[in-house]
Amino acid sequence: MALLSILQYPDPKLHTLARPVQAVDARIQALVADMLETMYDANGIGLAASQVDVHEQVVVIDVSEEHDTPLVLINPAIVWFSEERVLNEEGCLSVPGIYDGVERATQVRVTALDRDGQPQTLEADGLLAICIQHEMDHLLGKVFVEYLSPLKRNRIKTKMLKTRRALGKPETA
Ligand code: K1U
Ligand code: ZN
Numbered sequence: 812m813a814l815l816s817i818l819q820y821p822d823p824k825l826h827t828l829a830r831p832v833q834a835v836d837a838r839i840q841a842l843v844a845d846m847l848e849t850m851y852d853a854n855g856i857g858l859a860a861s862q863v864d865v866h867e868q869v870v871v872i873d874v875s876e877e878h879d880t881p882l883v884l885i886n887p888a889i890v891w892f893s894e895e896r897v898l899n900e901e902g903c904l905s906v907p908g909i910y911d912g913v914e915r916a917t918q919v920r921v922t923a924l925d926r927d928g929q930p931q932t933l934e935a936d937g938l939l940a941i942c943i944q945h946e947m948d949h950l951l952g953k954v955f956v957e958y959l960s961p962l963k964r965n966r967i968k969t970k971m972l973k974t975r976r977a978l979g980k981p982e983t984a
Contacts (some may be wrong), residue, residue, distance in 0.1 A: 815849045815863040819975065820906045821968045822983045826952040827866045829859070831886045835928030839869065843883050843926050846871045851878055855904045857942045859949030862905050870923075870946040874938045882933075884923035889947060890932075893918035899941050901955045909967050913958045915944045 818825050832839055842865060850858040850871055860869040870884040895917045902910045918936045921943055925931050935943055945955060956964050972982060 812848045813845050814852055815845050817849065817853065817858075817862050817904050818864055818983075820903070820954055820956065820971055822905075824864055824983070825861060825905060825949070825954055827861060828952050829861050829866045829868045829950040832867050832869060832924070835885055835924055835926070839867075839885065840926060842867075842869060843871060843885075847873075847881050847883075850904075853904050856938070857946045858904065859946045861949045861952065868950050870943075870950065872939065872942050872946060874942055882939075883926040884921065884943070884946075885925070885928070887921050887923035887943070887947060887950075889919050889921050889943070891920040892916035897941075901941070901945060903945070903955050905949075905954060906956060906967065906971065909956070909970075911956070911959055911963065913945075913955050915941050919943055 842860065846858050846860065846863060846869065849863065856874050857870065857872040860867050868886045870887060872882040873880055893916045896914050897917045898912045898914045900910050901913045917940060919940045921933045921935065923931055948955065956967050975982060
């Protein structure tokens with residue numbers, strides 16, 4: 812297994828549309844294992860393949876307190892959103908140190924393949940429902956700051972670029 816490098820906003824590669832996985836083979840299973848290791852190492856509750864510069868529809872999530880309940884979603888589709896919505900503070904491993912409110916459906920139903928390529932249907936609420944919507948946005952090339960006002964988003968962009976420059980890192984990975 813290996814730790815993967817996470818793209819940092821405003822890297823334009825984060826806006827790439829992920830393509831469907833053609834076959835859940837050894838390559839995808841290795842990617843899933845590396846993504847889980849990377850998510851746990853970064854203290855995240857989710858990670859989309861787009862964030863590690865792999866533009867295929869793979870998501871890993873673990874919202875459990877014990878970090879022992881990984882969920883793998885391959886080619887996920889949200890087939891139902893509740894009408895009820897909730898405003899929740901979100902963060903993102905691609906936008907470290909930034910947290911802000913985003914409104915999402917409180918419940919979703921998702922279909923996907925699991926890490927063995929088997930179809931699964933999942934009903935989610937609470938933090939899991941929010942995390943699924945956040946990760947599915949990544950697969951569509953959308954980062955949560957795009958729900959914020961242009962003013963806030965530009966401030967975040969400037970702050971992220973300043974931090975990268977101060978650390979001697981290039982603007983994009
Ligand atoms: O996609 C990502 O960058 C992962 C992101 C998922 C997420 C967090 C909060 C709301 C929606 C989606 C993170 O895990 S950022 C880390 C974080 O904010 C967090 C970590 C542990 C518990 C709760 C939040
Ligand atoms: Zn994110």
